[in-house]
Amino acid sequence: MAEKMKMTRKGYDQLKKTLDYLKTTRREQISDNMGTAIADGDLRESAAYDEARMQQSENEARISELEYQLENSVIIEEGGVQEGVGLGARILVEDASGKEHRFEIVGTYEADSLKGKISDQSPIGQALAGQKEGAKVMVQMPRGKQEFKILEVKYE
Known part of the structure; x- marks a missing residue:
């Protein structure tokens, strides 16, 4: 049995939308291309x-x-009052050099580092889990350990 992966409602809906597109519009486009080639x-x-x-x-x-x-996802509803960083949190952190980074904590299937969406299972996501504003966390990165200070945690 496959392990269930946590996902936000927004991420689940986006995957469902993509699946619907591939099953309808994209299949039709490919079918048209095949028909043209056959002809x-x-x-x-x-x-x-x-x-x-x-x-x-x-x-x-x-x-x-x-x-x-x-089929193998569990939707974690966002919003409400939550203590610390969790799935669906939008956070602002500062690294040791003073540079600020914005992240959104999402499920593994939703992760997109180019858009600032990091998995709750990633090293940063795991280190930040449950932490509150003002906390400092140490994260093992590919180039060594890096410290982050949590400046802001929001749920929208």
């Missing part, structure tokens, strides 16, 4: 047909992946 004739040397088949395979693999993620 062109000889499929043995058709790059367009080969490309459409590859797109179909990738799309179906992504659909399976998203279905698995949605």
Whole structure:
């Protein structure tokens, strides 16, 4: 049995929206591409047909992946009064050099470091879990340990 992964409602809804798009719009686009390639004739040397088949395979693999993620997720509702950093928290931290960083703590499936969304299972997410504003935490990073001070914790 697969381990259930925590996810915010927003993240769950986004995955569901992506899955719906892939099952409807994207499948239709790929089907149209295949139809066009088939209508062109000889499929043995058709790059367009080969490309459409590859797109179909990738799309179906992504659909399976998203279905698995949605089936094996537990939605953690955000908001309300919470003590310290947890799933759904938007936090502002300061590193030892005085540079500020904004993060949102999300489930593993939702993590996107380029958007500041870090997993609750990541080293930073685990170190910050349960901590309150003003706390200092030490995090083992790829380049060594780094200290962060929590400046702000918000739930929206």
